Amino acid sequence: MCLFCKIVNKEIPANVVLENENFLAFHDINPKAPVHILAIPKLHVDSFNEVTGETMAGMTEFIQGLVKEIKIDASGYRVICNVGEDGGQEVKHLHCHILGGAKLKWEHFSDADPKDFL
Numbered sequence: 714m715c716l717f718c719k720i721v722n723k724e725i726p727a728n729v730v731l732e733n734e735n736f737l738a739f740h741d742i743n744p745k746a747p748v749h750i751l752a753i754p755k756l757h758v759d760s761f762n763e764v765t766g767e768t769m770a771g772m773t774e775f776i777q778g779l780v781k782e783i784k785i786d787a788s789g790y791r792v793i794c795n796v797g798e799d800g801g802q803e804v805k806h807l808h809c810h811i812l813g814g815a816k817l818k819w820e821h822f823s824d825a826d827p828k829d830f831l
């Protein structure tokens with residue numbers, strides 16, 4: 714069973730922020746912003762490559778409710794799904810990072826020379 718499935722099953726503790734029948738949100742153990750929450754489907758899906766539109770529709774509504782609840786909807790935030798090797802996905806259970814609580818930087822994402830990909 715994967716790490717996030719163990720969190721869903723309460724085999725590993727997590728600092729839960731919000732939960733409904735299908736989704737769970739908890740604080741990232743290694744926050745990269747004042748607010749850094751992970752939102753996951755309770756049913757295991759490997760990554761964004763495999764997830765259904767129906768699940769992502771549920772995830773969208775769940776995250777919209779979450780950001781209202783923690784009052785960052787007006788100030789703004791970022792939603793990121795890392796996918797696969799180049800995306801830097803470490804946990805192979807689909808998760809959206811919700812980052813906020815401060816003005817976020819928008820820096821280069823790769824050490825590659827921009828002339829190689831622009």
Ligand code: 5GP
Binds near residue numbers: 716794795
């Ligand atoms: P990824 O790199 O796969 O997109 O993100 C995985 C995230 O999970 C990382 O930001 C990492 O800090 C977080 N993480 C890894 N293990 C745990 C854990 O056991 N508990 C919590 N709450 N977060 C974790």
Ligand code: ZN
Binds near residue numbers: 757758
């Ligand atoms: Zn899983």
